[in-house]
Amino acid sequence: MGKVIMHNVMSVDGFIADENDGVGPLHDWYYNGDTPLAEQDEQGFDHSEGGNGFKVSRASADYVRKMWRSIGVIVIGRRLFDLTNGWEGSPPTGDHVVVVSHRPKPEGWHPEASYHFVTDVTAAIAKAQELAGERTISLNAGDVGGQILAAGLVDEVAIDVVPVVFGSGRRYFGGIGGQHLLEQPHLVVQGDGVLHLKFKVRR
Known part of the structure; x- marks a missing residue:
């Protein structure tokens, strides 16, 4: 069974967006390097504004590509x-998306896309594990x-x-x-304008 990893870009004071859902400079590091995230044979990894491709530092590219x-x-x-809008049915990575929502998928929305709508977080992880292998x-x-995380599923x-x-x-x-306790960081990568950290959740 695959690992469940909670992941996002964050300000140093713990926010993933402002009160109006703006991300401000949080994603600037995706554009400040000279190494494309997508290699020549890859079709994904490009949901950048304008579709010009993410270019990050070499350290960030090595970390993000692997993840x-x-x-x-x-x-x-x-x-x-x-x-x-669900990335128009084409997520930035992965083959499937599970959406936690009390509202169903919009009628007629990208019927070809593997998007699954569930009403609670336990069902979301169960469905994701079924799909992820x-x-x-x-x-x-x-x-x-x-x-x-509070349900102990991360x-x-x-x-x-x-x-x-x-x-x-x-x-x-x-x-x-x-x-909720985390272990010491088991991965620390210094990029340009970003610090990548990974922590195991303490059981």
């Missing part, structure tokens, strides 16, 4: 689905991610920390309550 290639399923909440399940941070937390302070906005761990 993204391992992903079989992405789990997101309805907010992200609506903001991106041995591949990684990438869980978007925020309210849904925080709920799944194996690792991966954070791309960007040197900016938002002051308020959408929290990485959502409205999670209680204390």
Whole structure:
């Protein structure tokens, strides 16, 4: 069974977006390097604005490529689905998307896309594990991610920390309550304008 990894880009004060869902400079590091994320034989990895391709530092490229290639399923909440229109049925990586929502998939929306709508976080992880097999399940941070972490269903937390302070906005761990312990970071990669960290969740 594949690992469940909660992942997102985050400000140093713990936010994944501002109160209006703007990401400000959080994604600038995707464009400030000279190494394309997508290699010549890869069709994915390019959901950049304008479709010009992400170019990052060599350190970030090595880290992100390895992580993204391992992903079989992405789990997101309805907010992200609506903001991106589900990436028009073509997720940035992985073969399937599971959306946690009390509203069904929009009628007629990209019927060819492998997007699955479920009403609670436990069902989301169960469906994702069914679809992923041995591949990684990438869980978007925020309210849904925080709920799944609180339910004890997350194996690792991966954070791309960007040197900016938002002051308020959408929290990485959502409205999670209680204390949740992580192990010491088992991966630390210094990119250009971003610090990549990975923590195992303490059981």
